[in-house]
Amino acid sequence: MVRKILERTYVYLIILFLYAPILILIALSFNRSKSRAKWGGFTLHWYRELFKNQDIMNALSTTLIIALLSALIATLIGTAASLAINSMKKTPRLIMMGITNIPMLNADIVTGISLMLLFVALKFTLGFTSVLLSHITFNIPYVILSVMPKLKQLNPNTFEAALDLGASKLYAFFKVILPDIFPGILSGFFLAFTMSLDDFVITHFTKGPDINTLSTKIYTEVRKGIKPEIYALSTIMFITVLLLLIFVNRKSAEKKAPATRL
């Protein structure tokens, strides 16, 4: 009994540790005072200001477009690659997975710098496209690592059965394999989108002077003080995703009772 309470407390303390900064940022978005250090009373002022701030809105749309495009392209390339890797013999498969691990294990700063040097060496102007290409590069591994486990769980017999029953390979793929690995593809996409959204270091080195994502915009403001509108925007994004996830969880819990315990 005592042990159980201790364990519970430990888990809640860690969750508090991970979420305390997020609660602070949400509180700051309602802070009347412009300074981060003082509480000046409750206001919704920054939420109204947010939509008038063209700079932030531009950074937001750049961020979202890059996240969406890079996640989509990474999902396509990554899923196709997973199908092929899964059917490779052991040695080529190990080589492919080894190289796939490089962007995940390598230091962000080295990945960012090396991509920037490549773009410069190829006389490629740094800007939207270079950031997009870089994001696709670090996103593909996340897709592959989400799809591969699903492919390994596949029962090969169902595919064979479909072929025996006269389905073409392509038709059997779409009807039999794709539905089974789809959850992996979806979570790979979602993960890639999130990683792209949260990236700072690689974007910082590959973006050039003309564009800003939310991350790089925030970085330029670290020293002079963050604009409170940014807290408001982050709060909106965070709450939206939180609600979305609760909704999805509910839906899937309804489908397959017993519900997952949290």
Next chain:
Amino acid sequence: MKINKNLNKSETINEGGLRLSQSPSIKWLSFPYIIWMIGFIVLPLIVIVYYGLTGKENNFTLENIALITDSKNWKSLLLALRLSVISTLICLLLAYPLALILRKSKMNSSSFIVLIIILPMWMNFLLRTIAWQNILEKTGILNNILRFLHLPTLDIINTPAAIIIGMVYNFLPFMVLPIFNVLIKIDQNVINAARDLGANSFQTFLKIILPLSIPGVISGITMVFVPSLTTFVISTILGGSKVLLIGNVIEQQFRLGNWNAGSGLSLVLMVFVLLSMAIISKYDKESEGNSLW
């Protein structure tokens, strides 16, 4: 033993695998990715090695790498090593018990990943680190609580201690996840067998759970150590301008336009990254990188 046998069995099922796999056409599906890997993973690494080993007139030189022995750079490397080792240890000490508890609670692993990794990322990483200024500064939340409890206040903002807290905060999930992933794969029957044969819970932990969880621990250590060692953002935000890590030095070199020098110092960092990769691949043969996620 039994576990090994099972693994082998599933391996053979896969090896014989989909008939899909016997058609040569499926190999073409990896083509875009192979080209992408060569162009954007392998080639950039070659370029950075080239920059690191050449001088301003494209002549071969080891000067850029030798810059690490410069006393300011050397100090920043040592400090980064010290802080990242400390934060990796703290992460391990915090994460292992958490993963054990979560394993017991039979928590669904995908909802757990969402809760601790994905959801926080929707609040920007820089902002979350900036929020720690609010907690740690002189008149911050932590000191207000301490004052309320009539305890002595702490002065940790802009010190290495603040940077360690920032590192632990940012990278703790990457320690929890791989450990949790190996722990939930341990067959409950193996643990029950140990108990049946008379092992107490401590012995079971020491002889069964701990050895089986080593690959996860190794992945976790790498996933925390490398980003802590190479960060420049956390030290910028929580260390003021007083504390310089090797990441800050490299970033500075690039801001000043000294690309060769910056690349040379990056190559020094890569030695540590490569070392970690080597260790990972030694322990991670079975799962082929899956224990990372």
